[in-house]
Amino acid sequence: MFVACAQEPKQPERQQQESKQQGEFIPLSELPPTEQIPAARLLIGAYSVVIVGLFLYVVSVARRLNTVQREVERLEADVKRAGRT
């Protein structure tokens, strides 16, 4: 009885296949019907996150750069004016 209890319960074969690490990707030309719509939201969500994230970062850096650039130009102009007087 002890040996029977100590044995690992057999996982269903599908679960075993699902939890197995993939060693390669196999291409498929047509989607099975069950796979179509539910994945689209996740796919669009992932692409949106990447595009929006990168865009927001570009805007953030550009704004910071413009602010500092304007401040540098203003101070350099002040220094030049002060140097002339």
Place this chain on the structure above:
Amino acid sequence: MPKWFQPAAIVCALMFAATPIVIANAPFESTMGLVFKIFFYHMPSAWMFLLGGIVCGVASLRFLITGSVKHDRTALAAAELTVLFGLLTLVTGPLWARKSWGTWWVWDVRVTASLVSWMIAVAYLILRRYGGPGSEKLAAGLALFGMANVPFIYVSVNYWRTIHPATSVVPKLPVSMGGPLWFCVATFLLTFFLLFKMRVRLEEQRARLDAIYLSLDE
């Protein structure tokens, strides 16, 4: 910014605009179907995340050894990009996993180590922002740990039990999948480089501003 920056930015934007078209022409994967196509953004994001960690670590090491602020600026720029691309990786990954693994998150080695590496990069930025004088060197020390984690993240799937795809999937990709992937990698690499240049330029301008304020005080 240098003269080549604007044309390069236009090329990068066009490449990014072309990625959905290129990816749409790639085949589905037999076990994952449509959701597999997240791979074409997830993997390049992950590689840029790891690249950012390496650049930050190397620049931090050079800063600690030489004391040159140029390396410190490089490290700071790279740390921000590490946080950015790390966030993109850690968001696109669970979106893919939800469908392909049936769960948003698994505490396997690669995913957990990636999260830790991202948190180290965030800690670097917090330290630089709020640490006060001398925090540059402390943060540089922290960045070395982040860099040390990078090879560990990459090889972990080959040595520990995990459902994360192995590193062998990329070399085994057929041309129909490999082509779009390498196009996306090139796009993300160019994006990384341009963002890095912008961010370093910001730090250089900030340093110039500080120098002007100092000269005015004198």
